[in-house]
Amino acid sequence: MFYTVGEAAKRLGVAPSTLRYYDKEGLLPFVERTNGGIRMFKQSDFEGLRLIECLKKTGMPIKDIKRFMDLCSVGDESISERLEMIDRQRERVLEQIEQLKENLQILDYKHWYYETAKAAGTCAVHDSLSAQDVPSDLRAARENLEGGVQERAKGS
Amino acid sequence: MFYTVGEAAKRLGVAPSTLRYYDKEGLLPFVERTNGGIRMFKQSDFEGLRLIECLKKTGMPIKDIKRFMDLCSVGDESISERLEMIDRQRERVLEQIEQLKENLQILDYKHWYYETAKAAGTCAVHDSLSAQDVPSDLRAARENLEGGVQERAKGS
DNA sequence: TTACTACTTAAAGTTAACTTTAAGTCAATA
DNA sequence: TATTGACTTAAAGTTAACTTTAAGTAGTAA
Numbered sequence: 427m428f429y430t431v432g433e434a435a436k437r438l439g440v441a442p443s444t445l446r447y448y449d450k451e452g453l454l455p456f457v458e459r460t461n462g463g464i465r466m467f468k469q470s471d472f473e474g475l476r477l478i479e480c481l482k483k484t485g486m487p488i489k490d491i492k493r494f495m496d497l498c499s500v501g502d503e504s505i506s507e508r509l510e511m512i513d514r515q516r517e518r519v520l521e522q523i524e525q526l527k528e529n530l531q532i533l534d535y536k537h538w539y540y541e542t543a544k545a546a547g548t549c550a551v552h553d554s555l556s557a558q559d560v561p562s563d564l565r566a567a568r569e570n571l572e573g574g575v576q577e578r579a580k581g582s
Numbered sequence: 583m584f585y586t587v588g589e590a591a592k593r594l595g596v597a598p599s600t601l602r603y604y605d606k607e608g609l610l611p612f613v614e615r616t617n618g619g620i621r622m623f624k625q626s627d628f629e630g631l632r633l634i635e636c637l638k639k640t641g642m643p644i645k646d647i648k649r650f651m652d653l654c655s656v657g658d659e660s661i662s663e664r665l666e667m668i669d670r671q672r673e674r675v676l677e678q679i680e681q682l683k684e685n686l687q688i689l690d691y692k693h694w695y696y697e698t699a700k701a702a703g704t705c706a707v708h709d710s711l712s713a714q715d716v717p718s719d720l721r722a723a724r725e726n727l728e729g730g731v732q733e734r735a736k737g738s
Numbered sequence: 739t740t741a742c743t744a745c746t747t748a749a750a751g752t753t754a755a756c757t758t759t760a761a762g763t764c765a766a767t768a
Numbered sequence: 769t770a771t772t773g774a775c776t777t778a779a780a781g782t783t784a785a786c787t788t789t790a791a792g793t794a795g796t797a798a
Contacts, residue, residue: 430774430775431774431775431776432774432775441756441757442774442775443756443757443758444755444756444757446776446777447755447756447757450777451755460764462763462764462765462775462776463763463764463775463776463777464763464764464765464774464775464776465775465776469729472729473727473728473729476688476726476727476728476729477688477692477727480685480688480689480727483681483682483685484682484685484686484689487754487755488754488755489754501705502699502703502704502705502706505696505699505700505703505704505705506700508696509693509696509697509700512689512692512693512696513693515689516686516689516690516693519682519685519686519689520686522682523679523682523683523686525639526639526640526675526678526679526682527679529636529639529640529675530640530672530675530676530679532632532633532636533636533640533668533671533672533675534672536633536668537665537668537669537672540661540664540665540668541665543658543661544661544662544665547658548658548661549657549658549661550658570632571629571632571633571636572629572632573625573628573629573632586744586745587744587745587746588744588745597786597787598744598745599786599787599788600785600786600787602746602747603785603786603787606747607785616794618745618746618793618794618795619745619746619747619793619794620744620745620746620793620794620795621745621746643784643785644784644785645784
């Protein structure tokens with residue numbers, strides 16, 4: 427029912443040194459030790475580790491994750507603050523997704539750009555193309571990419 | 583019609599040292615200089631910079647961005663390879679979005695968890711709750727978070 | 739011509755998040 | 769009891785992406 431640091435690391439797909447580092451940074455106050463000082467990860471510890479993974483993957487720095495874990499340790503009096511941290515992180519994730527979607531549009535435009543150039547054998551094919559030659563769902567991204575400041579004279 | 587490094591940095595919302603660093607790393611081969619050696623950013627340079635921003639924000643390392651810029655410099659013979667790089671990056675972005683959405687679900691569950699705990703004044707309220715007490719759209723996230731390995735005896 | 743501000747480079751410094759190393763300990767097996 | 773492999777800590781090393789510093793140059797305004 428218990429895992430050593432190596433077994434826990436394998437189960438989580440991280441290096442043992444990573445778990446020791448997290449422990450040293452105070453992210454794993456819930457992990458107990460044997461008399462000999464060896465860490466014993468129990469089933470329920472993996473729930474905390476899964477949350478840490480979630481916070482890390484959504485860009486929360488180690489220090490802030492430690493803050494959250496400290497709040498968990500003090501008990502019920504910190505519920506409101508924990509809720510606030512979760513809500514702030516949720517909003518950051520929504521922003522990240524929006525940002526990625528916007529950048530995805532630019533990559534979609536570039537995909538079309540190079541597909542078209544590849545078919546023509548040269549990027550110069552785009553010199554004679556205007557907005558209506560660009561697939562409608564990519565026009566906004568093209569504007570975004572090119573700054574939309576000035577219109578290039580076509581066919582000149 | 584030209585920008586110094588400081589003006590370009592301001593327009594892009596980055597530090598001048600960042601643009602100098604990018605230039606040193608070979609990301610800005612298109613930026614020209616005055617006789618005196620001062621960088622002159624022209625309108626069209628901002629298109630390249632916008633693409634660099636896109637690649638950076640989607641997690642591409644500086645080295646790979648340099649690779650892409652080098653490909654741009656060689657001309658039409660590198661179109662296919664540039665297309666491949668764009669396509670690979672597109673897929674990474676789709677993966678990132680999926681990952682973020684999954685982690686968002688966990689945060690949504692935690693939001694509900696702490697809202698409920700806050701209302702009850704204690705996290706212990708969750709000890710007496712079972713799967714059907716969890717909003718249906720959050721059950722999957724709860725399973726994900728708790729590993730779903732074992733069912734806790736209720737009310738014991 | 740003298741200030742003055744922003745520019746230049748090279749090199750060193752910073753930060754986050756690990757990873758590696760060194761020296762030693764624990765626990766199970768031959 | 770001795771060996772083996774995984775564990776322990778502290779401290780140093782790594783990497784990416786900048787930022788800062790130092791020493792000097794460019795270009796403009798008085």
